[in-house]
Amino acid sequence: MSRMKNFESMDEVERKARALLEERGVTMDDIAELVYFLQSKYHPALERSECLENVDRVLSKREVQNTVLTAIELDILAEEGKIQEPLLRILRDDEGLYGVDEVLALSIVNVYGSIGFTNYGYIDKLKPGILESLNDKSSGKVHTFLDDIVGAIAAAASSRLAHRAANTE
Ligand code: MG
Numbered sequence: 059m060s061r062m063k064n065f066e067s068m069d070e071v072e073r074k075a076r077a078l079l080e081e082r083g084v085t086m087d088d089i090a091e092l093v094y095f096l097q098s099k100y101h102p103a104l105e106r107s108e109c110l111e112n113v114d115r116v117l118s119k120r121e122v123q124n125t126v127l128t129a130i131e132l133d134i135l136a137e138e139g140k141i142q143e144p145l146l147r148i149l150r151d152d153e154g155l156y157g158v159d160e161v162l163a164l165s166i167v168n169v170y171g172s173i174g175f176t177n178y179g180y181i182d183k184l185k186p187g188i189l190e191s192l193n194d195k196s197s198g199k200v201h202t203f204l205d206d207i208v209g210a211i212a213a214a215a216s217s218r219l220a221h222r223a224a225n226t227e
Contacts (some may be wrong), residue, residue, distance in 0.1 A: 062114050075123035078130045082201070084208055088188035089113045092212035095186050096177050097219055104219075112215035116169065122211065125165050129203035137200040152195065152202045163206035170217035177213035182206070 065073065079085075093109035116122055135141050136149035148156050160182075167174040185193055185205075192205040 061111055063118055071120070071123050071127065072118070075126040076117060078126060079208075082130055082133070082199075082204055084188060084192075084204065086110060086113050086117075089208060089212050089215070091187050092181060092189070092209070093215045093219065096181060096212065096216040100220065101223055108219065109215065112219045113211060115218060116166070116211050116214045119169055122166050122169065122214070125162060125210075126207055129159070129162055129207045133200045133203050136202065149202045150200055152193075152200075156202070159203045159206045162203060163210035166207060166210035167213050169214050170221060173220060174210075174213045174217040177216045178210055181209045181212060 068076070087106075087110065090106060090109040090113050093112060094104065094106060097109070098104050117126075132141075132149065136146060139146065141149060163178070164175075167178045181189065189205055189209055192201040192208065
Protein backbone atom coordinates (compact mmCIF):
# COMPACT_ATOMS: atom_id res chain seq x y z
CA MET A 59 0.00 0.00 0.00
CA SER A 60 1.73 3.08 -1.21
CA ARG A 61 -0.35 6.05 -0.27
CA MET A 62 2.78 8.14 -0.01
CA LYS A 63 3.12 11.16 -2.20
CA ASN A 64 5.39 10.73 -5.21
CA PHE A 65 8.15 13.18 -6.03
CA GLU A 66 6.83 14.01 -9.53
CA SER A 67 3.59 15.39 -8.15
CA MET A 68 5.34 17.94 -5.90
CA ASP A 69 6.14 21.55 -6.70
CA GLU A 70 9.49 23.24 -6.12
CA VAL A 71 8.75 24.36 -2.55
CA GLU A 72 7.67 20.91 -1.41
CA ARG A 73 10.59 19.14 -3.08
CA LYS A 74 13.07 21.56 -1.55
CA ALA A 75 11.57 21.29 1.93
CA ARG A 76 11.71 17.49 1.85
CA ALA A 77 15.21 17.46 0.31
CA LEU A 78 16.54 19.88 2.94
CA LEU A 79 15.33 17.67 5.78
CA GLU A 80 17.19 14.71 4.24
CA GLU A 81 20.31 16.79 3.62
CA ARG A 82 20.32 17.84 7.26
CA GLY A 83 20.20 14.19 8.32
CA VAL A 84 16.51 13.72 9.07
CA THR A 85 14.60 11.00 7.23
CA MET A 86 10.85 10.58 7.19
CA ASP A 87 11.37 7.30 9.04
CA ASP A 88 13.13 9.20 11.83
CA ILE A 89 10.08 11.45 12.20
CA ALA A 90 7.69 8.50 11.92
CA GLU A 91 9.60 6.88 14.77
CA LEU A 92 8.85 9.92 16.95
CA VAL A 93 5.17 9.64 16.06
CA TYR A 94 5.26 6.00 17.08
CA PHE A 95 6.92 7.00 20.36
CA LEU A 96 4.12 9.51 21.04
CA GLN A 97 1.14 7.41 19.95
CA SER A 98 1.84 3.68 20.42
CA LYS A 99 0.68 3.69 24.04
CA TYR A 100 -2.75 4.98 22.99
CA HIS A 101 -3.09 2.78 19.90
CA PRO A 102 -1.68 -0.69 20.63
CA ALA A 103 -2.16 -1.89 17.03
CA LEU A 104 -0.38 1.13 15.58
CA GLU A 105 1.90 0.38 12.65
CA ARG A 106 5.01 2.23 11.48
CA SER A 107 3.47 2.67 8.03
CA GLU A 108 0.56 4.59 9.55
CA CYS A 109 2.97 6.92 11.34
CA LEU A 110 4.89 7.44 8.12
CA GLU A 111 1.75 8.24 6.18
CA ASN A 112 0.76 10.89 8.71
CA VAL A 113 4.22 12.47 8.51
CA ASP A 114 3.84 12.53 4.73
CA ARG A 115 0.50 14.36 5.03
CA VAL A 116 1.94 16.96 7.36
CA LEU A 117 4.82 17.57 4.94
CA SER A 118 2.29 18.07 2.16
CA LYS A 119 1.00 21.25 3.77
CA ARG A 120 2.31 24.52 2.41
CA GLU A 121 2.59 26.28 5.77
CA VAL A 122 4.73 23.39 7.02
CA GLN A 123 6.96 23.49 3.94
CA ASN A 124 7.43 27.25 4.33
CA THR A 125 8.50 26.82 7.94
CA VAL A 126 10.91 24.00 7.06
CA LEU A 127 12.57 26.14 4.37
CA THR A 128 12.93 29.13 6.67
CA ALA A 129 14.17 27.18 9.69
CA ILE A 130 16.79 25.12 7.88
CA GLU A 131 18.02 28.14 5.92
CA LEU A 132 18.75 29.95 9.19
CA ASP A 133 20.64 26.92 10.56
CA ILE A 134 22.76 26.73 7.40
CA LEU A 135 23.51 30.46 7.39
CA ALA A 136 24.59 30.25 11.03
CA GLU A 137 26.78 27.24 10.27
CA GLU A 138 28.46 29.18 7.42
CA GLY A 139 28.93 32.27 9.59
CA LYS A 140 26.70 34.38 7.32
CA ILE A 141 24.65 35.97 10.10
CA GLN A 142 25.61 39.10 12.03
CA GLU A 143 26.58 39.15 15.68
CA PRO A 144 25.21 38.80 18.26
CA LEU A 145 22.60 36.58 16.56
CA LEU A 146 25.30 34.36 15.09
CA ARG A 147 26.66 33.48 18.49
CA ILE A 148 23.18 32.92 19.92
CA LEU A 149 22.26 30.50 17.12
CA ARG A 150 25.57 28.66 17.21
CA ASP A 151 25.34 28.22 20.97
CA ASP A 152 21.64 27.28 20.72
CA GLU A 153 21.00 29.59 23.65
CA GLY A 154 18.18 28.35 25.83
CA LEU A 155 16.48 31.71 26.26
CA TYR A 156 16.45 32.59 22.55
CA GLY A 157 13.04 30.98 21.98
CA VAL A 158 12.41 32.08 18.37
CA ASP A 159 13.10 28.52 17.18
CA GLU A 160 10.22 27.26 19.32
CA VAL A 161 7.90 30.06 18.20
CA LEU A 162 8.63 29.27 14.55
CA ALA A 163 7.87 25.59 15.18
CA LEU A 164 4.44 26.50 16.56
CA SER A 165 3.27 27.32 13.05
CA ILE A 166 3.56 23.57 12.39
CA VAL A 167 2.36 22.26 15.75
CA ASN A 168 -1.20 23.53 15.47
CA VAL A 169 -2.07 22.54 11.89
CA TYR A 170 -4.09 19.57 13.19
CA GLY A 171 -5.49 21.10 16.34
CA SER A 172 -4.31 21.93 19.81
CA ILE A 173 -3.34 18.42 21.00
CA GLY A 174 -0.30 18.96 18.81
CA PHE A 175 0.79 21.48 21.39
CA THR A 176 0.78 18.92 24.21
CA ASN A 177 2.66 16.41 22.07
CA TYR A 178 5.23 19.01 21.12
CA GLY A 179 5.93 20.00 24.71
CA TYR A 180 6.28 16.37 25.72
CA ILE A 181 8.65 15.38 22.94
CA ASP A 182 10.69 18.58 23.31
CA LYS A 183 11.29 17.71 26.94
CA LEU A 184 12.19 14.03 26.48
CA LYS A 185 14.09 14.36 23.17
CA PRO A 186 13.77 10.75 22.01
CA GLY A 187 15.33 9.26 18.86
CA ILE A 188 16.61 11.67 16.23
CA LEU A 189 16.01 14.64 18.55
CA GLU A 190 18.76 13.45 20.84
CA SER A 191 21.36 13.34 18.05
CA LEU A 192 20.24 16.72 16.70
CA ASN A 193 20.91 18.17 20.13
CA ASP A 194 24.44 16.83 20.24
CA LYS A 195 26.46 20.04 20.09
CA SER A 196 29.80 18.32 19.55
CA SER A 197 28.92 17.71 15.87
CA GLY A 198 29.91 21.24 14.76
CA LYS A 199 26.53 21.47 13.01
CA VAL A 200 23.91 24.08 13.85
CA HIS A 201 20.50 22.50 14.46
CA THR A 202 19.00 25.26 16.54
CA PHE A 203 15.88 25.48 14.36
CA LEU A 204 15.86 21.95 12.93
CA ASP A 205 15.27 20.09 16.20
CA ASP A 206 12.16 22.14 16.92
CA ILE A 207 10.63 21.72 13.49
CA VAL A 208 11.28 17.96 13.51
CA GLY A 209 9.55 17.71 16.91
CA ALA A 210 6.74 19.89 15.60
CA ILE A 211 6.19 17.76 12.49
CA ALA A 212 6.04 14.65 14.69
CA ALA A 213 3.60 16.38 17.06
CA ALA A 214 1.33 17.50 14.21
CA ALA A 215 1.42 14.03 12.62
CA SER A 216 0.48 12.55 16.02
CA SER A 217 -2.54 14.85 16.30
CA ARG A 218 -3.67 13.95 12.82
CA LEU A 219 -3.33 10.26 13.66
CA ALA A 220 -5.20 10.68 16.97
CA HIS A 221 -8.06 12.65 15.39
CA ARG A 222 -8.48 10.07 12.66
CA ALA A 223 -8.38 7.18 15.12
CA ALA A 224 -11.02 8.90 17.24
CA ASN A 225 -13.25 9.31 14.18
CA THR A 226 -13.09 5.64 13.23
CA GLU A 227 -13.59 4.22 16.72
MG1 MG B 1 15.96 24.56 19.08
